[in-house]
Amino acid sequence: MKPSSMKEELTDRQLVDKILGGSNATMGLLWKRHYPFVLRQLKTRSWSRNHGKDIASRVWKHLIERDYRALRSWRGQGPIRPYLWRITINEAYSYLRTIRQPVVLHEPPRPPRTDPVVRRQELDRFWSLVRARLSPRAYDALCRHARGETRQEIAAALKTNPNNVSVMLLRARGIALEAAMECRLFEETGWLSRPQQRRRAVRREEPPPPPAAPV
Secondary structure: OOOHHHOOOOHHHHHHHHHHHOOHHHHHHHHHHHHHHHHHHOOOOOOOOHHHHHHHHHEEEEEHHHHHHHHHHHHHOOHHHHHHHHHHHHHHHHHHHHHHHOOOOOOOOOOOOOOOOHHHHHHHHHHHHHHOOOOHHHHHHHHHOOOOHHHHHHHHHHOOHHHHHHHHHHHHHHHHHHHHHOOOOOOOOOOHHHHHHHHHHHHHHHOOOOOOOOO
């Protein structure tokens, strides 16, 4: 059996272990295995259909930069594809926010975003999408996060562990990013792009006002 065929049969975790052990060529095998998945997911979303390859290249760069820091963070904790999709969502949001994705031609023209009524309607739609896709508990945690509460404050309010809050917010933030791209809200949801700087962002700019937390 050829060595390349043997590598193809290795699990994702075994490939990552080889990559972190210094086998840079193995990174190509891992990317070849999962690139079609990343590209397929991007092409099925209206907000990224025309930018699939550009966003996928950013995902590749994210995986290899800082001596494979992203792969070190994963290290076999669950399937790799959900982890890859979270990275893809983050990179797609950053990319589309940078280029300010224009309105699709077949959609009716939108009024200027400066209209406070239009802004409120778009934010309401964004939060409605997020609420429909999250559990009440995760939605509550995200709303508190948007208001500037820390992990510890959210954990105390929900009567849970701060580590559980981190996991909850990680998934909720990915869903919120996807909803933001569907609504093409980039300026109003900039607080989602860098959660580690959330406390400082609250002091600099007003966060999008989330609806009241569910009872």
